[in-house]
Amino acid sequence: MSADPDAVVVGSGPNGLVAAVVLARAGLRVQVREAAAEPGGGLRSLPLFDDGIVHDICSAVHPMAAASRFFREFDLAARGVELRVPPVAYGHPIDGAESAIAYSSLDETCARLGIDAPRWRRLMGPLAVRSRQLVDLLLGDGRHLPRDPAAALLLPPRVLAHGTLLANHAFAGKRAPALLSGVAAHSVTALPSLAGGGASLLLGHLAHSTGWPIPVGGSRRIADALIADLTAHGGSVRTEAPVTDLRELRKTPAILLDVHPKTLLDLGDRLLPAKAGRRLSRAKEGPGAAKVDFLVSAPIPWLDPELARAGTVHLGGTREQVYAAETEVARGRRAAEPFTLVAEPMVTDPTRGRPDRRPVWAYCHVPNDDRADPVELVTRRIERYAPGFADTVLAARGVSAHELGEYNPNYVGGDIGAGAVTPLRLVTGPFPGWDPYRTPLGGVYLCSAATPPGPGVHGMCGYFAARNALRREFGVREMPELSYRPAP
Structure with missing residues (x-):
């Protein structure tokens, strides 16, 4: 990607990749930054003991x-x-x-x-x-x-x-x-x-x-499909490319964070208002x-x-x-x-x-x-x-x-739900208000499982965060089509 991106997504878990797909489908230049050597977050699969045996490293069964x-709209089968x-x-x-x-x-x-x-x-x-x-x-x-x-x-x-x-x-x-x-x-x-x-x-x-x-071939097949669609629409994924301070991305119009709320506190410690910082620091782990x-x-x-x-x-x-x-x-x-x-x-x-x-x-x-x-x-x-x-x-x-x-830094202490699961948290996320994805920092959105509707490989946290970012930062009110169209 030669030009500066319109949006950077930090973290390549399922919600981060979904957010990136939605933004790229809307015509934005999108870059995903992933600290690990392999993208996918909770959708990683690897051979552990034998090259011919596929093990799911995090999630394995996918009802959602x-x-x-x-x-449903993205149509994995297609x-x-x-x-x-x-x-x-x-x-x-x-x-x-x-x-x-x-x-x-x-x-x-x-x-x-x-x-x-x-x-x-x-x-x-x-x-x-x-x-x-x-x-x-x-x-x-x-x-x-x-x-x-x-x-x-x-x-x-x-x-x-x-x-x-x-x-x-x-x-x-x-x-x-x-x-x-x-x-x-x-x-x-x-x-x-x-x-x-x-x-x-x-x-x-x-x-x-x-x-x-159960995905044939491993959970990574879901991540592979999301990444393939992202790159087909001009986006990119950079692995071994951690973001340690949000000021690194200050020229980017929209930043979407597929991270734990306490990671947001680390990334934006010098930028967040004191009240927001206290709220994030008090977040209870599951x-x-x-x-x-x-x-x-x-x-x-x-x-x-x-x-x-x-x-x-x-x-x-x-x-x-x-x-x-x-x-x-x-x-x-x-x-x-x-x-x-x-x-x-x-x-x-x-x-x-x-x-x-x-x-x-x-x-x-x-x-x-x-x-x-x-x-x-x-x-x-x-x-x-x-x-x-x-x-x-x-x-x-x-x-x-x-x-x-x-x-996986999103699993603080092994908490795979990105925070204690309560009915209030599932509705409000870390930032109570009409837009639970928007942080107090302009142009910065949280799209991880810490936001509604909560944990699970469903992609909806990333979907809603991308929708809100498109509307507020770019004036795009109609969501892009997500169905698969093979290249001619």
């Missing part, structure tokens, strides 16, 4: 990439990115061989829930029917009236019923409450909570609509994630064979056990049996490895900045529900919460 407004949906979206072993299973089919799911089948159908059925409208509402900027009021009216009673102590009375059996609590735990906060209730409804119903897909990448010689030997068909498995036991573990970690203490997520991508994507050399992705919730190596802990958690798993492990790499934060 299949459902969000940006990715760009050669296949999001393959496993027959079982997520499973949840409870004790021994007893498990709860969320199938793509709502009928099939209910068939295994026994006494709670009618309640699960009443909970998830109406949400699945209005899935697109519901996703657009929950992944919106929180500042516009819903396009479908009927979809909006479905939420309040359900969030209250499953995001408060009322959840203890929502079901009669063990399977349905365990299944829902595992999805609520994706909010990485004390449970029950309104944020957890919202997460359980959003992610839970997607199992029965667009699914919980619990951490400790990650393990396994190379195994055989599929995970789950006691319940149905779990072998699941793209994602939640290890947490009963609802009461999930709630207790998540609340303990949110209070800054290690849980004896932490909530653990496991994904075996070759369930649906055989290109990731070979029958005798297979990647397994896992992480558990721990206190923020915890420094313990998680390999033994996570292995033990999997062994409880899949005896003999340890015997299949050929190699393992543990990344503590502290190390995860060092690897």
Whole structure:
């Protein structure tokens, strides 16, 4: 790019790349600056133990990439990115061989829930029917009236019923409450909570609509598609090009930051008003994630064979056990049996490895900045529900919460949500006001998961930040078309 850019995006995570794509599609000269050697942020995939085995370094399963407004318009499939949906979206072993299973089919799911089948159908059925409208509402900027009021009216009673102590009375059996609590735990906060209730409804119903897909070839394929579109429209990505002070970019009309709020404090320390600086410095971190990448010689030997068909498995036991573990970690203490997520991508994507050399992705919730190596802990958690798993492990790499934060500065202390997840934070972000993406610095916008609608690979934080920057800084009020058009 010969001329000075109109916009610089700092950070090449999914939100940063989405923001860059939107700006470039609007005709701006866009440059992405990335401190790491590889772009993609939470969408990186690498061979760790064997050149032919692909491991997802951060995110692995992408229900929101299949459902969000940006990715629907961007059309990953047309760009050669296949999001393959496993027959079982997520499973949840409870004790021994007893498990709860969320199938793509709502009928099939209910068939295994026994006494709670009618309640699960009443909970998830109406949400699945209005899935697109519901996703657009929950992944919106929180500042516009819903396009479908009927979809909006479905939420309040359900969030209250499953995001408060009322959840203890929502079901009669063990399977349905365990299944829902595992999805609520994706909010990485004390449970029950309104944020957890919202997460359980959003992610839970997607199992029965667009699914919980795994990208063929690894999560990096999503980042590759975004970068290809950016460069096709004149943008560029510079790796190993950190920005350490916003004054480096003072000639740039628009700066969009896909960074943690405390990174903004570091970048603009001498420029930010004192009040804004204090607000950022007081931002509370969420619990951490400790990650393990396994190379195994055989599929995970789950006691319940149905779990072998699941793209994602939640290890947490009963609802009461999930709630207790998540609340303990949110209070800054290690849980004896932490909530653990496991994904075996070759369930649906055989290109990731070979029958005798297979990647397994896992992480558990721990206190923020915890420094313990998680390999033994996570292995033990999997062994409880899949005896003999340890015997299949050929190699393992543990990344503590502290190390995860060092690897990706957006994950401070291993907090993959860019801050503690609360309903207020999901609506206001770090800067309460009508425009939660605009910072007190002229022309500078925050577009990370710290802004509405919050964490997840959906791109909507970057989309909304780019929209607001286009309107305010460049007078562009009509959003550009995002669909794929191959070169003639």
